[in-house]
Amino acid sequence: MRIGELAEQTGCQVETIRYYERVGVLPEPQRGQNNYRYYGELHRRRLQFVRRCRDLGFSLDEVRTLLGMIDGGSKSCAEVEALARGHIEEVRAKLADLRKMESRLGDLVARCHGGNTPDCSFLEALFDSQPRRQTTQQ
Amino acid sequence: MRIGELAEQTGCQVETIRYYERVGVLPEPQRGQNNYRYYGELHRRRLQFVRRCRDLGFSLDEVRTLLGMIDGGSKSCAEVEALARGHIEEVRAKLADLRKMESRLGDLVARCHGGNTPDCSFLEALFDSQPRRQTTQQ
């Protein structure tokens, strides 16, 4: 199949497929006399693997490592598991960061009185380092 | 104060400060005869505001908008609140994505038997589109 069909089947953009080839996560396919790329089932499976890894948040570098394990024959479960567990830790760290953001943002927005007044406690809270100021203390 | 001191006081790198100036979230400071940048309190407060916004996940574009509201006098609470609420929605969407990732990753890693065997159900699950295969059905 040509690149357009592969793109359609995998939900990936044509440019992305060419990009993946360039950075070495997809092998170079056969070319026709017209210089078009022609792909087979193996390419489709591999691209889908890459997409799934990406959806799980793995970096292309990690994907390359996973593919290397597969191709190199050394796809020992233990190695893969270690990589995956490391990745889960990163995801959890990001989750923790985002949760903090969300709660802080929630606090700040809760202060909004919603009016059209020219002062805004949201902005003030971000400007002043110490939460209570002179005017507040009075 | 010079850029190095400002950097130290705000926990921001020198290059980042110059970058913020270039992209228009920090105003150009006065220059000395030596062409050094010299900053005052207002700069420090503004930079700190930018940093806090960034820590809350606002993009530099959103920060520019917030600063525009402040400077333009139209810092009506309602506008700011709308921007902030929109941002919270983005954060929540990212949180939902990451939670899905985490749970999916957890499921996949749970299948790992931890051994050093050359087959790995983690990888197989990512390769095969349909969760149950011939071998599994038997």
Added chain:
DNA sequence: ATAGACCCTGTAGTCGCTACAGGGTCAAGT
């Protein structure tokens, strides 16, 4: 013969920094 859909390469843009290279300035010490 031509229109339109597809394909090709190569390059530049995105975001938010970060990291140089290659130079200037300034204060302290010798």
Added chain:
DNA sequence: ACTTGACCCTGTAGCGACTACAGGGTCTAT
């Protein structure tokens, strides 16, 4: 007076993972 070292300057290129062209070639149908 000279040197050392810390600081400052500009300008450019790099990161990751794409995305978006420009400027061309190819194929199929009419």
